[in-house]
Amino acid sequence: MKRIQAKDAFLLGSLNEKIKHIYACGEDGCEAVAQRYADAIDCFASLYGEEREVFVFSAPGRTEVGGxxxxxxxxxxxxxxxxLDVIAVVSPNSDYKIRVKSQGYPEDQVDLTDLSVHEEEKNTSQALLRGIANRFVEMGYPVAGFDAYTTSQVLSGSGLSSSAAFEVLIGTAINTLFCGGKESAMKIAQVGQYAENVYFGKPSGLMDQAASSIGGFVAINFANQEHPQAQQVAFDLNSCGYALCIIDTHASHADLTPDYAAIPAEMREVAAYFGKEVLSEVPETQFYAHIPELRKAVGDRPILRTMHFYQDxxxxxxxxxxxxxxxxxxxxxxxxxxxxxSFMYLQNIYSAEHWNQQAVSVTLGLISHFAQSLADKDAMAWRVHGGGFAGTVQVFVPQNHAAAFVQAMNAWLGDGSCHLLRIRPVGGIQVAG
Incomplete structure (x- = not known):
């Protein structure tokens, strides 16, 4: 649809029911969401022209709940x-180029005549765009040029995986514009992971992209690397009187790359002892039957981390x-x-090398202290969120204590540290157009 039609659809309430479903909000939450989309449409028009046909997309951040x-x-x-999501206003062009202007960042451009890996692009969003486009081309789709304006609520470093949301957003747009919507949510997630691994240069797993692409609570089995099994789990967190909180510990990820890399490396070292690539291929009983030999071969920390794997x-x-x-x-x-x-066996709460920097540990301790002040001391549940060592902590807190909890955590850790979130029932989606 034309830009002005798309903008009117948001501002005049035509899309309110869709907004309420996507964002798990009530009527009172629609106005701010609609205005955000309308503003993004205006920004697109100022950059790429007012008479363009536009499509509007959204992809959510994600939270790791278990595993x-x-x-x-x-x-x-x-x-x-x-x-919290990333949204995009997108329009096909005839230049055979992808242009993406993200709010607060310079425009990225990718020439579709060159989809090879560019080493100088590693760790950039331009690399992700090139990698996603290349993967769809390899799958046989006629990917052509498009212009896009994006804006994100999934702040970088928030632990909610802004990069995966961006990948799913672009993948969903390409799937709609050039693939007839044929590819599944899981395939879009795999395309994002490919771009992140091969073009961006980050050896990430598939969980972030899969959760963003599928939406809702998602149970994922990664046993089959090419065809992971994912199933939505129907559950309304709001209906049981609970809120989800994500707490920013304000810890730096700098100098922690060796700590992150050591976890999968040590787990694979144990698997290799049994001639396997990963621990899911090693029966738990076989692992425990060889503890004495394993301790001599790999040391104690890989043993503890393997114990965590089987349990979690x-x-x-x-x-x-x-x-x-x-x-x-x-x-x-x-x-x-x-x-x-995670604290006892996986040991990803703080870096042993940086033992005097334990922001995650302190945050977990403060949450425990708050929980002890409640009449029901088991009312809350909390854990490290994601990779660990720095970043964020996840808490499930009763709604009737949520305001006091947020106030207490912000007083201890700084204003804006504690974020109340909702579980979004849908993943990457075309919102309008």
């Missing part, structure tokens, strides 16, 4: 999309089942157990 560092061992994960891989499946059975008390117990396992 801490299990995905790269082809295990099980429970994740969820959240109501099982917990991720049990958490999904608890939500399906509407057993939120069981779910909270499993979340707390996952957090304890």
């Amino acid at each position: 801490n560092h299990t995905d790269h061992q082809r295990g099980h994960v429970l994740a969820a999309a959240v109501n 891989d099982r917990r991720a499946q049990e958490e999904a089942l608890a939500l399906r059975m509407k057993d939120f008390e069981k779910f909270k117990q499993l979340v707390r157990a996952s957090g304890e396992s």
